[in-house]
Amino acid sequence: MNLNFKKNEFFRGALSILKALRDRGFDSYFVGGCVRDAILGVEIKDIDIVTSALPSQINSIFDRTHNIGAAFGIVNVVINSINYEVATFRKETSYKDGRHPDSVVFAKTPQEDAMRRDFTINALFYDPFLDSILDYSEGLLDLKRGLLRTIGKAEGRFNEDYLRMLRAIRFTLRFGFDTAPEIISSIKLMAPKTLLLSKERVRDELTGILTGPNPDKGLDMLYQSGILKELLPDIFAMKGIKQPPEYHPEGDVFEHTKLMLSHMPCPSDELAWAILLHDVGKPSTFKIRDDGRETFVCHADCGSMISEKILKELKFPALFTNNVCYAVKNHMRFASVTEMRPSKYKAIIAASTFPLELELHRIDCISSNKFTDSYTFLLDKLIEQNGERILPERLLKGKDLIELGFKPGPEFSRILEKIEEMQHDKLLNTREDALEYIRRNF
Incomplete structure (x- = not known):
């Protein structure tokens, strides 16, 4: 099949693990995302290996191992300072907490192991020596037709690990696939279960959705599935909040935010979350004046406080939280920057958050009224400095x-x-x- 594995040191190390296992009579294969990505021709970041060898047997074969997941049949094998996850074949078991199996039962065949995996496209086993693929769930067909489908019933798969609902959305966006109707209906039914997940796991999946392909569609899918209402109710509340059409012809706050997400050329985690949260204060500050115009007095200050609450709950690092909240709090000040004294705009340019703030402002403008005068002004002032210090040393301390x-x-x-x-x-x-x-x- 000639899969797209780069024949580099990383690949050769993984191949040596397979060979060592097979030389001792154990079945072993590359499995999961690396096989899927090799077929699709996208970059491979990790190579996961499965085998019929038990953890104790894996430990006895290789000189350097770490038993960080041995209870679940996973051993870290170190080859040339590179870590590889080697997992023993496992069978399906029951799950009571929506994440961990009640017990781990080792299996003898790759087919048994395939039946306990999440999606068909992630249940492909590759034999690099024979250049052949084992496919027990029509994963190759689903890759060809661009369809995300669970192995077995979707509700059962999601009950094993509630995070799979978020992963389903991320995979759909990443590969541009269609989603099996059963997946969509099951997520709508089970969305409240996502509240039982650890905040760190939710944070990482949401960040993957926001910084991956089609983040605007991702926000729509989170809304339509009911997950957004459960995990980020303050973002959910932006739907239907009208804005003055002369400034926001694109529509309500939710549509404006979606449009901004679609305009990120190279999204960083900070920029993606700053965009998502920059107008989160508008629902709670929304008022209609006597003349019928919508207003959002102090929405940036309010949004900064809401953002801090959300980011802390999701356990983002303190510096990340501070930077995003600062950008949210100050995102309106750029509108008057051309009227500021030099001391004011120089202080803005000198701030460590300036690149984040400037890009947030640019995307905000092109996603609404198209007024980019302030952006151009600040960019020109930055270029004028030509690498020189923006603010001089203080005269007094x-x-x-x-x-x-x-x-x-x-x-x-x-x-x-x-x-x-x-x-x-x-x-x-x-x-x-x-x-x-x-x-x-x-």
Whole structure:
């Protein structure tokens, strides 16, 4: 079949594991996503291996192993400093918690192992020595016709691991496949079960949906399946929230957010979540004025607080949460940047979050009123710097005020901010100028 495996050190290490297992009389194959991706001609990131050997036997064959998942029949084998997951064939068992099997029963054949997997396209076994594929569930046919289908009944597969509902959406988007009707109906029925998943697993799958192909369609699928209402009710609430058509001809807040997601050229995790959350404060601040116009007073501040709650619940790192919330809180200030004093826009450009904020603003504009004057202005100012420091070293520091007799406190901070602002506006140019200004005015 001549599958698309690069014959590099990574592949050769995996091949050596298969050979070592077979030399000792054990069946062994490449399995799952690597086989699927090789058939589709996409980049292969991991090679998973299954075998009839038990964990104890795997450990005895290879010099370097780690038993991080031995209870589930998984052993990490290290070849040339590369880690490979080697799993023993397993049978279907019952699941009570929607994630872990009640017991692990080892199997003897790949066919038994295939029947406990999630989707047909992930249940393909490849023999690189014979260049042949074992397919017990018509996975090859589903790949050819572009159909995502579970092995057995969808409801049963999802009850084994509720995360499979989110994975079904991600796979559909990633490969541009159709989804079997049974999958869609089962997800709608079981969507509340996703609340039982660990926040970290939910976070990673949602991020994969938002940063993968067709994230706008992904948001639609999350909404239509009922998962969005369960996991992100604040995002669900954006549906139907009208906006002034002169600024948002594209439609309501939900449609605007979808359009922004579709305009991400190279989505980072931070940008994708900043886009998703940038208008999350609009539903709770929505009001209609006497003249009939929709308003969202302080929606950015409100959205930042909601964003912080969501990101903390999903256990994002603190720096990630701070950056996204900062971008959400300040995403409206770019509208008036051309009227700002140099000190103000230079401070914006100098911020560590500026690249994130600028791209969020650009995508916000092209997804609504098309007004990109502020974006162009800031980009020009950035280019003008030509790699030079945006903000100069401060003329004064806290110790200078202490030497003048000031005590740290609210006034202390206000004085330093005032001096810095005047410095950026070129009203104060030297340390002596700043000290003299303080002596005269404070």
